[in-house]
Structures are given as C-alpha cells and as structure tokens.
Amino acid sequence: xxxxxxxxxxxxxxxxxxxxxxxxxxxxxxxxxxxxxxxxxxxxxxxxxxxxxxxxxxxxxxxxxxxxxxxxxxxxxxxxxxxxxxxxxxxxxxxxxxxxxxxxxxxxxxxxxxxxxxxxxxxxxxxxxxxxxxxxxxxxxxxxxxxxxxxxxxxxxxxxxxxxx
Amino acid sequence: xxxxxxxxxxxxxxxxxxxxxxxxxxxxxxxxxxxxxxxxxxxxxxxxxxxxxxxxxxxxxxxxxxxxxxxxxxxxxxxxxxxxxxxxxxxxxxxxxxxxxxxxxxxxxxxxxxxxxxxxxxxxxxxxxxxxxxxxxxxxxxxxxxxxxxxxxxxxxxxxxxxxxxxxxxxxxxxxxxxxxxxxxxxxxxxxxxxxxxxxxxxxxxxxxxxxxxxxxxxxxxxxxxxxxxxxxxxxxxxxx
Numbered sequence: 001x002x003x004x005x006x007x008x009x010x011x012x013x014x015x016x017x018x019x020x021x022x023x024x025x026x027x028x029x030x031x032x033x034x035x036x037x038x039x040x041x042x043x044x045x046x047x048x049x050x051x052x053x054x055x056x057x058x059x060x061x062x063x064x065x066x067x068x069x070x071x072x073x074x075x076x077x078x079x080x081x082x083x084x085x086x087x088x089x090x091x092x093x094x095x096x097x098x099x100x101x102x103x104x105x106x107x108x109x110x111x112x113x114x115x116x117x118x119x120x121x122x123x124x125x126x127x128x129x130x131x132x133x134x135x136x137x138x139x140x141x142x143x144x145x146x147x148x149x150x151x152x153x154x155x156x157x158x159x160x161x162x163x164x165x
Numbered sequence: 166x167x168x169x170x171x172x173x174x175x176x177x178x179x180x181x182x183x184x185x186x187x188x189x190x191x192x193x194x195x196x197x198x199x200x201x202x203x204x205x206x207x208x209x210x211x212x213x214x215x216x217x218x219x220x221x222x223x224x225x226x227x228x229x230x231x232x233x234x235x236x237x238x239x240x241x242x243x244x245x246x247x248x249x250x251x252x253x254x255x256x257x258x259x260x261x262x263x264x265x266x267x268x269x270x271x272x273x274x275x276x277x278x279x280x281x282x283x284x285x286x287x288x289x290x291x292x293x294x295x296x297x298x299x300x301x302x303x304x305x306x307x308x309x310x311x312x313x314x315x316x317x318x319x320x321x322x323x324x325x326x327x328x329x330x331x332x333x334x335x336x337x338x339x340x341x342x343x344x345x346x347x348x349x350x351x352x353x354x355x356x357x358x359x360x361x362x363x364x365x366x367x368x369x370x371x372x373x374x375x376x377x378x379x380x381x382x383x384x385x386x387x388x389x390x391x392x393x394x395x396x397x398x399x400x401x402x403x404x405x406x
Contacts, residue, residue, distance in 0.1 A: 050353055063336030064352040072341040
C-alpha cells in the first residue's frame with residue numbers, strides 16, 4: 001500500500017495569509033479584533049486590498065461594509081500599494097506653523113504627487129500625519145521610519161533624491 | 166404583562182417642569198413621554214440611538230455643557246433645558262451645515278414635501294444658508310433594480326446603516342471615510358446592485374429622512390415614506406417592556 005500523499009507545499013500566498021491568520025487566532029477570531037487583523041494585513045502585504053478585506057470579513061464574521069468602513073476611517077490604513085519609500089509630512093500645529101504647507105507644495109512641484117499619492121514609478125509615497133509627537137523638531141517629516149527635524153523643503157527633496165531606488 | 170424593572174425611579178426637571186422617569190431612560194424618551202418636543206433627525210424610534218445629527222442637543226444646567234438628548238441618560242436632580250436662544254442658533258447652524266455640505270435642491274427632489282430635513286428647516290426657521298455651499302460632486306447609484314441611492318441628498322444620519330444591521334440583519338450599508346469625505350457605501354464600496362448582502366427589503370429606503378434613498382420611478386415630490394415600519398414598532402415595544 002502506498003503511503004498517503006503528502007499535502008502540497010504551501011504557496012507563498014498561503015504562507016503570507018497564515019501570518020494574518022495567526023493574529024486573528026490570537027484574538028479568538030473575535031470581530032472586536034478587526035483593527036488588529038487589518039494591521040496584520042497591512043504589515044504582511046504593505047496595503048489592504050479587496051481580496052484581503054473579504055477574507056478578513058469571512059474569518060471574523062463581520063459585514064463587508066463594516067470592514068471597508070473601518071479600513072477607510074483610519075488614515076494609517078492604505079487601500080493602494082505604497083511606493084518603495086514613504087515620506088510622512090507632519091501637519092501638527094507646530095509643524096504647520098513652521099511651514100509644513102510649503103513642504104507639501106515643494107513635494108508636489110518636485111515629484112508631482114499630493115497627500116496619499118505615489119509616483120508612477122512606485123519610488124515615493126507622500127503622506128501626512130496629524131502629529132508625529134516631535135513638535136520640538138518642527139517642521140518634521142518621517143522618511144522611511146526615520147524622523148528628520150528642523151528641515152526645509154529643499155533639504156527634504158535632496159534627502160529623497162539620495163535614497164536608492 | 167410588564168416584567169418588573171430594576172431601574173431606579175428618579176425625578177428631574179425638564180424646562181422647569183418636574184418629571185418622573187426611570188434612570189435607564191434617555192432625556193429624549195422622557196421628554197417625549199411628557200409631551201416636550203425636541204427636534205431630531207438621526208433618531209428613529211425602534212433603532213439604536215446614534216447621536217450623529219446633533220439636533221437634539223439640550224443644555225444640562227450646572228454643567229455648562231450641551232449634550233444630545235437621544236444618547237444622554239437621565240440622572241436624579243438633573244436640570245435640562247430643551248430650548249434657548251443659544252440652542253436654537255446651534256440647531257439652525259447644524260441644519261445650515263447639512264445643507265451646505267450636500268446638494269439639497271428641494272425643487273427637483275422626489276422627496277419634496279415629504280422630507281425630514283426640509284420639515285426641520287421650516288420648523289426651525291432656516292430660510293437661507295449663510296455658509297458657503299461646498300457643491301460636492303457625487304455620482305448617483307441607480308444600479309439596484311428597485312431603488313436609487315443619491316449621495317447628494319444624504320445627511321449621514323446612518324438610519325439606513327442601523328435598520329439594515331439591527332432589523333434586517335444584512336448590514337449591507339455602512340459609512341466609509343471620515344469627516345467631509347464620509348459616505349454611505351454598500352458592501353466593499355460597490356454599486357448597490359452588485360452588493361451580494363443586500364436582500365432588497367427596502368427598509369433603508371423607508372427610514373431615510375431625505376431623498377437619498379428612494380424607490381425608482383418616482384417623480385418630483387412623489388416619494389412618500391413609511392418611517393414607522395411594523396418591525397420598528399414591535400422592537401420598540403419589546404425594548405420598552
């Protein structure tokens with residue numbers, strides 16, 4: 001008698017989804033853990049696509065519209081893929097007074113993208129935050145998880161151009 | 166048979182009138198029981214209160230705060246004022262904001278004459294809008310075979326969301342985004358006709374206070390709605406007992 005067939009190895013996609021499932025299981029597939037599940041999706045895939053939202057809704061037994069509503073309510077969640085580099089411009093009061101608006105204008109002029117947009121070559125995404133908690137460094141930006149303070153529009157453009165593609 | 170309630174009986178003052186109530190009642194419920202009118206828009210008997218429209222704001226004397234009557238529970242010795250110059254001005258501003266942020270053109274609306282927003286504006290004396298109109302651009306969704314969603318006339322009261330979730334149990338509707346970008350969506354922001362969870366029961370259309378959700382084939386001022394759905398009345402009775 002032949003041994004039972006080995007289960008097919010997991011595809012990369014299945015492995016990735018397992019990472020999300022681990023988080024959902026930790027919270028007992030409770031609907032209250034929707035935000036944690038969406039965080040897990042974004043961490044694993046870089047953004048939240050429709051397919052993932054459907055799968056999360058089924059797994060947590062939640063209505064589709066609720067999942068979509070929560071995913072769009074929080075600025076942190078992205079429904080479109082981000083670029084390889086991200087530049088978060090702080091729009092908090094201190095940074096705003098110190099010229100965050102001028103930074104946004106400069107970025108728009110230089111790279112042709114506004115808040116929440118990504119360059120066509122997927123190089124850079126520009127986002128805004130209400131406050132990154134570094135008011136003493138105003139105006140501050142967060143370039144690829146690194147906070148840069150006391151920084152002018154021209155310096156920022158220079159920093160971004162120095163990033164490898 | 167009314168089961169015994171464990172809620173404490175309290176006394177409070179609404180508009181200088183002493184009224185008795187249970188402590189598990191909201192100010193709005195107590196006011197209505199005692200014939201005191203408080204304007205509401207998002208509130209609908211039989212649905213959970215949302216506190217979204219801020220039209221039922223009342224003054225709680227001594228706290229210096231205004232709170233929505235539909236979600237605020239009564240307390241012993243509370244002194245409530247339901248009308249004052251400040252409250253009236255406040256309510257008019259709320260209505261003006263609703264008019265300014267949508268495209269509410271009564272003259273061409275199927276709900277003209279049967280619209281709660283229109284009625285409130287008439288009652289509260291909003292005869293012109295002092296705020297600049299935003300004139301947003303919203304596409305009308307007529308993909309459903311029987312109904313139409315016109316976001317231009319939506320006031321985001323979330324009655325449709327609640328009736329779909331709490332009564333029909335489908336939860337096809339929800340609100341996406343936040344602030345000025347908030348919108349009513351079906352399933353994953355799909356055309357209504359493609360939303361698989363919709364049962365086409367039409368309750369959302371009946372409870373919608375404006376012409377945002379309407380039946381197809383209605384001409385101007387022809388859309389009359391039945392806000393008092395039997396399911397809502399039954400549920401309300403169960404809730405009260």
